[in-house]
Amino acid sequence: MLTLMTVLVGLSPSLPLLILFRVFEGVIAASFPAVAIAYIGDVLAPRYRAITTTVVSCGFLVASVLGQVYGSLMNRSFGWHAAFLWLAVVYVLLAISILLLPKGTRPSTQISFGAVCLRTIRLFRNIRLVVSWIVAVPILLCFIGMYSGLGVLLSNGFGRSAGELIEVQLLGIPGIVLSLVAGYAIRYYGAKRVLISGVLIGCLGLLLEAVSHSIGLLTISSIIVVLGLSSAVPGIIMLVGHFGNEARGSATAVYAFFVFVGASLAPLLETALVSSYGVRCFFVVLAGILFLTALLSGFGIRYSSSK
Template identity: 35%
Template sequence: MSKLTTNPPWIHSNYRMISILLFFPALFILSALYITVPLIPVFAGEFHISLEQAAWSGSAFSLFFAFGCLLFGPLSDKLGRKRVMVLGLAALSLATLGTGLVSSFPALIVFRCIQGAVAATFSPVALTYAGEVFPTHRRVSAIGMISAGFLMAGILGQVWASYLNERLGWHAVFLLLAAVYGLTFLALALYLPSSPASAGSAATPGSRRTEWRSILANRYLWLCYSVAVMLLLCFVGMYTVLGSFLHNSPYELSNMQVLGIRAFGMIGMLCCFISGPCCARWGSKAVLRSGLLLAIAAMCALSLVRSIAAYTALSAVFVAGIAILVPSLISLVGDIGSKQRATATSLYTFILFAGASLGPIVSVYALDIGPPNVLPFLIFAGLLTVGLINSLFIKLPGRTA
């Protein structure tokens, strides 16, 4: 176990290397959430089940991932940030290997549940880790790197699964991803320094309950969470709606053409990397509100245009708005949570991905009740506007505005 916490002496000042070590796990671990999106018809055909049943291959992961986020953030207070992330990656590699070897749908669901649970050892813990390891002027940039990985995973996971399934079959999607997790485990175990927060300093059960009461009673954290629930809900929802009507007349795009439009959105995700410098200059709250305004404007514009080129460009603008505001929002949650940063961030991650699970549901409802290329985008714009209004009332500790 000692190798898991050994710190190479050169890496403590090499923050760029630490950022890279956190970016790639964020990219590949969260890809597991999205790899079943293009595989749902494949599972339905192979296991002779309905599409609705096959969709549980994604929902099972999401459900266990969301609840795992509530567990592993606080647990890392006791065991240490690095140890939880590294051991979680080892478990994820084994669970993903098992997923690639199954031959029945119930077994697939069981392993997807395990995957989701152990994948949650990274997201909330890595965000808390970044808040502890990086100095203040580098913190938002580091969180931006991790957030970029989270957002890019939505595209990478689908591209990875589509490409490998067509050439090697769906089992290879999981088997090769298990190998990637194994390599990532080695990289973090050998080169990632431990957090300055000492393992074993966890609160007692009584003080833990007090901590949760403090967080749940903090209205400024709940204002942040009210914004968080909108983000992936609208992100996933926008791409669900876009893919739905672009497949149909008059556009009739193929799966790969729609995937190309989604991939173009990665250009907008690069804005994660400028969020840190923007926060340093104008403040996290100003950047949060600017990102929301950009996302709202893009959603409104999407309801007005009719060309594929416009849909492609505006979807990237929307993603840019989300990419700008996510690091600033995570930074605000950590700052407001203060000494309860780990628990506050865990609850943030849970709410964020709970919103992601609501995205397809809201999209299907919106597609049923109104023009598919108008009403859904206006609904998402309205939800983000609620988030923008709530963001106006967020305050940092010790400040009046």
């Protein structure tokens, strides 16, 4: 389905059709995080779930960086149509590779669609789960917003080209890879502590970006932001799975919705703040959002385990 919609997007002859096909493409793509996390719980023993969830979440974040780089390079070289058509080829290969994965467990009893919807609605009674969902919004908001603001600062503040922005974006990937240790940290310190620590590290990095007056410090600051937010993501996912309990798949699906809400709000917030107050103020606002997120996580999420 994703392959088909991506081909239709790439071949769209008009803007209304492009928007329509992008809506369907987005709905289908947004289902993958929920399915992937639920699948991990089906096929892996509990002691492997934290590190595997971290790897998967790192994959999503790496994709958010590489996707921007890929789109920029493809658009400049071959046009935006080709960017989507080549992705469709990749999706076909992924669909084939998925067939080679172990089969997940099947439910002992079939559940109707209406029952699934009702169970999902009932999840909103769980205050700790709702807070975990809300905490997920600022993570991708600040992640995407940081990169958007970084492009503006490099262009307007330092007079750098788009090619140099790509280099800085790629330098953030090691920060995402380093966050793999978060999976091991969760096993020893608990998901909540790892979440709060990652958010505060991201907050520190954004404050450093706001006062950076050299390319070197700006690059290091962006890596710190990426490292912190990448470390926080697996902590949120583990908490959502824990509070969702047997409805882990539904809880993760709602989590994915909140994550994409955050991603969608990032450019809107950037447009509202950067034009009026400047990009450095935008970074300070993002840092403030993360600090409030850390407070909400600390006081609003009561984790039942000793960790």
